[in-house]
Amino acid sequence: MNEIITEKNYPVHWLWVLKPTTLSVSALIILIIMFLGSNHQGGIAEIIVYIALLGFFIIINLILVSSERENFHYSIGENFLTVEQGIFSKERRYIPYGVIQNIFIEQDLFDRIFGLATVIIENASQGSEDLATLQQRKRFATIGFFGNKVIIPGLTKANAETLKGIILQKIKENPIEDNQSGL
């Protein structure tokens, strides 16, 4: 297998873009139901403001997440797993296969409903970030790399399994004892 596999082969599904907004969208729906259910007395203006605000945030979120998705690239090259991310500040990370510690395949409720899966690849480094930034990003990161994780979300279940298989094969071909530092 000499060709380089990238996100073009196993893309992040567009449906995934909706995932980070599921919570705010459900809040929006509840607000709209409240609005329709209210007997059009006082407080209507307030509810409309809330709906507008929430709608605005959802749109901003959708734009951010989809541009995150646009700017996320990975490629499984011969010796390194290369991951690129960043909308304004670009980052690129090279991970030698020999140092990959474990691979996760995860499906949460959203993923189960839409038949998607997330692949998470971990090595033992903390990346080049300081701990405070790391803590901050841990809470929000859903795509790309941070700390010791590389997250490839929104793959179809079958693609996730194939991708896992490819990376495991790479790990097997690059045992750590050949090359202690991995570089």
Place this chain on the structure above:
Amino acid sequence: MQIAYSKTREQFPLSHKKIIKKTIVSTINIINLLLVIWALSVIIPVLIHKNQKVVNWLKLPPSLIFIFLFLIILLIYLYQRWYFAVYFYDLTPDFIQIKKGPITPREITIPYERIQDVYVDQDFLDMIFGLYDVHLSTATISSGIEAHIDGLEKQTAEGLRNIILQAIQQKISKNRNANISTGSNPIG
């Protein structure tokens, strides 16, 4: 229910006592939670309207409470049986694979060479039931959380531990020998 058998699970099966143990643990947790919610829902209205009488809306007949409890336990038991059935672990020639969770599955794959330690432990209920957990961990935090096979009898736990340790040993020495014979190790 169809059990997710692998070669490893056939050889080192999970104990069925695990279902009972987990049912007990989850029941205790859920009842605790319900008690807290109930207590808060009684206390908070009293705190807000100081003069109001305590409205004990949970004035249900004991028989109803028992039926409710029974239903909760039944649901938990069925879920635990499902969890037990889909619990998957397999030792392939190169990797260890553990997968659990019927609704939101999480699967971890670990190469033998990356395992940092293997340990066996028991919590309090495990001691009562005579169960053991086999934990593996690599250098990552999440593997410590995720990679364990719990609810094994003493003999199977020991067997599983030994076979994993053996596999790690073989893997490492095989790689080392390969390096010595080909001289491909740049460090020595």
